Amino acid sequence: MRIVLVGINHRTAPVELRERLALAQDERPAVLDELRRRYPSAEGVLLSTCNRTELYVARPVHEPPSADELRHFLAWCGRIDPPDLLSAISIHREQEQAVHHLFRVCCGLDSLVLGEPQILGQVKRAYEQAVNQGVVGPVLHRVFQQALAAAKQVRTRTGIGAGRVSVGSVAVDFARQVFEDFTDKTVLGIGAGEMAKAAMKHLLGVSPQRLWVVSRSLDRAAALAQSLGLTAPQGGARPWEDLDQAIVEADIIITGTGSREPVLSHERLKPLQKQRRNRPLFIIDIAVPRDVDPQVGSLNNVYLYNIDDLIAVADQGLQQRRQQAQQCETYLNSAVAECMRQIQHRDIGRLVRQLRQRLHELGRLEQQRTSRKLQSLAGGPSNPAMEALLEEHTHRLINKILHLPLSQLDRAPSAAALGFHAAALRKLFALEDTPFSATANGSPADESADQTQRCDDSPSDQAAADSSASRGQTSG
Amino acid sequence: MILTLLSLAAWGLAIHRLRHPQAVDRSTAVQRGMLAAIGLGAAGLFFYRWWAVHGRWQPLASHVDGLLLIAALFALTVLYVTSRPKLAGLAAFAVPVLSLVLAWGVCASAWTYKPFDLPTLHPVWNAVHLAGVYLGTCGAALAAMAGGMFLYIQARLKRKAGLESFGQLASLESLEGLIIRAATLGFALLTLGLVAGLVILSDRPLPVEERGWFVLKLSLAVLAWLMYALVMNVRHAASFRGRRAAWLAIAGLALLLTIYGLMVSLPRGGPAAGSEPTAQEAPLAKEPV
Numbered sequence: 085m086r087i088v089l090v091g092i093n094h095r096t097a098p099v100e101l102r103e104r105l106a107l108a109q110d111e112r113p114a115v116l117d118e119l120r121r122r123y124p125s126a127e128g129v130l131l132s133t134c135n136r137t138e139l140y141v142a143r144p145v146h147e148p149p150s151a152d153e154l155r156h157f158l159a160w161c162g163r164i165d166p167p168d169l170l171s172a173i174s175i176h177r178e179q180e181q182a183v184h185h186l187f188r189v190c191c192g193l194d195s196l197v198l199g200e201p202q203i204l205g206q207v208k209r210a211y212e213q214a215v216n217q218g219v220v221g222p223v224l225h226r227v228f229q230q231a232l233a234a235a236k237q238v239r240t241r242t243g244i245g246a247g248r249v250s251v252g253s254v255a256v257d258f259a260r261q262v263f264e265d266f267t268d269k270t271v272l273g274i275g276a277g278e279m280a281k282a283a284m285k286h287l288l289g290v291s292p293q294r295l296w297v298v299s300r301s302l303d304r305a306a307a308l309a310q311s312l313g314l315t316a317p318q319g320g321a322r323p324w325e326d327l328d329q330a331i332v333e334a335d336i337i338i339t340g341t342g343s344r345e346p347v348l349s350h351e352r353l354k355p356l357q358k359q360r361r362n363r364p365l366f367i368i369d370i371a372v373p374r375d376v377d378p379q380v381g382s383l384n385n386v387y388l389y390n391i392d393d394l395i396a397v398a399d400q401g402l403q404q405r406r407q408q409a410q411q412c413e414t415y416l417n418s419a420v421a422e423c424m425r426q427i428q429h430r431d432i433g434r435l436v437r438q439l440r441q442r443l444h445e446l447g448r449l450e451q452q453r454t455s456r457k458l459q460s461l462a463g464g465p466s467n468p469a470m471e472a473l474l475e476e477h478t479h480r481l482i483n484k485i486l487h488l489p490l491s492q493l494d495r496a497p498s499a500a501a502l503g504f505h506a507a508a509l510r511k512l513f514a515l516e517d518t519p520f521s522a523t524a525n526g527s528p529a530d531e532s533a534d535q536t537q538r539c540d541d542s543p544s545d546q547a548a549a550d551s552s553a554s555r556g557q558t559s560g
Numbered sequence: 561m562i563l564t565l566l567s568l569a570a571w572g573l574a575i576h577r578l579r580h581p582q583a584v585d586r587s588t589a590v591q592r593g594m595l596a597a598i599g600l601g602a603a604g605l606f607f608y609r610w611w612a613v614h615g616r617w618q619p620l621a622s623h624v625d626g627l628l629l630i631a632a633l634f635a636l637t638v639l640y641v642t643s644r645p646k647l648a649g650l651a652a653f654a655v656p657v658l659s660l661v662l663a664w665g666v667c668a669s670a671w672t673y674k675p676f677d678l679p680t681l682h683p684v685w686n687a688v689h690l691a692g693v694y695l696g697t698c699g700a701a702l703a704a705m706a707g708g709m710f711l712y713i714q715a716r717l718k719r720k721a722g723l724e725s726f727g728q729l730a731s732l733e734s735l736e737g738l739i740i741r742a743a744t745l746g747f748a749l750l751t752l753g754l755v756a757g758l759v760i761l762s763d764r765p766l767p768v769e770e771r772g773w774f775v776l777k778l779s780l781a782v783l784a785w786l787m788y789a790l791v792m793n794v795r796h797a798a799s800f801r802g803r804r805a806a807w808l809a810i811a812g813l814a815l816l817l818t819i820y821g822l823m824v825s826l827p828r829g830g831p832a833a834g835s836e837p838t839a840q841e842a843p844l845a846k847e848p849v
Binding site: 258260261262263264265358361362363364381384385387389393396397 | 713717718720729730731732733734737795798799801802803804
């Protein structure tokens with residue numbers, strides 16, 4: 085089987101194309117059904133997120149779909165013109181490179197935000213969806229299960245997903261260190277700019293009790309509150325004159341105004357903090373120039389962070405992730421090599437079985453022909469002893485013929501050499517790669533488990549097992 | 561001695577986990593096992609001394625017994641508290657207090673062992689006094705431990721240090737809640753101990769040469785009592801909220817320990833009024849806990 089990956093991601097395609105190819109959860113089953121209808125012998129998994137749409141396919145070596153056919157298929161999925169999916173903007177990987185890509189994706193090494201953990205869940209869901217649609221066979225089972233397991237192990241070993249790398253999440257983390265529960269907390273947004281909006285959106289994720297927006301322009305504050313979906317009494321816009329009262333009520337303040345002068349000075353906040361009865365106050369100042377006088381941070385129970393503080397921590401997290409990414413790559417290389425070795429052994433096992441079956445079929449035909457000739461020469465009924473001798477002779481001959489090529493396969497110095505030899509044997513003996521549809525009789529999981537056990541054997545062990553099995557079959 | 565060493569090992573583990581929060585290993589389970597062993601071990605020693613050594617109905621017959629009681633209760637409380645996800649990382653601050661109590665237990669049993677002069681005191685009031693004071697100290701230790709952690713996290717937040725370990729630690733809000741609850745518990749029990757102590761004093765005229773020490777002891781005890789009264793009401797006494805409350809909780813424990821130290825080390829400084837160990841206690845007095 086040949087593993088092929090075709091798709092687009094944030095590295096290769098612009099967002100306009102990515103959003104056209106991003107398939108909703110409920111659209112994917114139909115796409116997978118269409119894939120199975122078009123290419124019944126292929127296995128497939130469709131991974132579609134906001135940053136990537138990738139189709140992983142395992143197909144018999146000499147059967148469709150080719151990479152071009154898969155590009156056309158993806159174009160059909162996104163209802164776009166195939167030329168839009170030029171090879172320049174799409175990614176195309178085969179075999180080990182495709183597997184390696186999947187492993188990197190699972191670990192978040194190929195993500196826009198290095199090491200982000202969400203992708204692991206997305207890959208898992210894509211795989212499960214494909215399993216439910218019945219388009220996953222033994223090869224992709226093995227590849228995806230190993231990729232998911234390797235990603236979990238990598239995350240545990242290296243902690244690549246630890247630490248925050250975005251300003252918003254760093255701010256939320258700091259806030260979590262001050263407050264245990266946000267459901268009784270009030271957030272105050274000062275300013276109605278884009279940065280403030282982004283930070284407020286992030287804080288809405290922790291479900292505060294109220295979120296007030298205060299801006300010099302009440303209209304802009306109201307528009308921002310509306311865009312954030314804030315309605316009384318859970319929050320809304322308040323006039324600038326209410327700022328002091330809003331500060332007294334607030335537990336978390338996000339400021340992002342365009343003011344040239346500090347909005348919150350030490351002198352202004354000190355009496356307000358007394359009115360607040362010294363409750364902890366967490367302030368995020370994302371404005372440049374700063375909205376909050378740095379002296380405010382020295383007040384008791386006031387925790388002040390400006391944009392540089394947050395960026396510094398986010399950069400620190402990113403730096404750590406980059407260092408850990410190198411460790412991840414080292415581990416992944418060996419995991420991918422192991423996965424490919426298992427897949428290759430599975431393929432070789434099948435090849436050896438096919439080769440034996442083919443030769444034994446030929447042998448049986450020739451044995452029957454020779455037996456008939458001998459009977460006509462002797463002019464009597466068939467002699468069982470002679471039949472047995474003839475059968476043994478055929479077996480020995482076939483085994484001797486197979487011994488050399490099989491031992492060559494066993495001694496192949498590299499995966500490439502093994503693949504080359506296997507392809508040559510297929511070509512010379514006109515053997516077909518077994519399609520997924522011909523093997524998937526049981527449940528995919530059973531098939532996978534069965535294959536796992538078989539693929540752990542070496543080719544020579546496999547050949548020996550096959551030899552005895554086929555001997556038993558013919559002699560029986 | 562074994563329990564003290566065990567608590568030091570548990571402390572080492574807790575510090576390791578605080579510094580390497582991402583390291584997923586069995587240290588949590590090991591540390592919990594150690595705390596359970598310390599708690600049960602201290603409780604076992606306490607009951608052994610009560611039943612097999614003293615032979616009285618009163619469990620607290622010497623300062624060692626009080627320390628053992630504090631260690632057992634504190635270890636088991638810490639074991640429970642650290643299992644709460646909201647209070648992660650607390651062990652690193654709790655276990656040193658436990659080590660201190662156990663180490664003191666070693667000193668008080670091996671070198672400065674003095675049984676309380678129980679026969680001369682009113683048995684019920686004395687038992688209430690001792691139980692209130694020692695159990696109250698257990699609450700005070702809990703508050704001090706939470707205060708130490710509060711100060712550590714607050715310092716990190718003010719320094720804007722990296723957040724790599726913050727995911728593992730309790731929030732300031734949780735710690736403040738713990739300080740207040742533990743201080744309230746300590747305050748109630750100390751009040752009981754203080755009242756019982758005053759009843760004992762009113763019942764037993766003091767020699768002139770001891771009065772000075774008792775005035776000092778009483779003053780320090782009242783000061784500690786006032787501190788806890790303040791800490792438990794810190795949400796109303798807003799100017800003491802946050803760092804000041806944490807420092808008060810720590811200072812309160814330090815004051816209580818100072819009172820114990822004074823009473824134990826002075827020649828006739830309290831109920832430990834210089835009576836010699838009984839024949840049954842004498843060999844044990846030389847055995848470190």
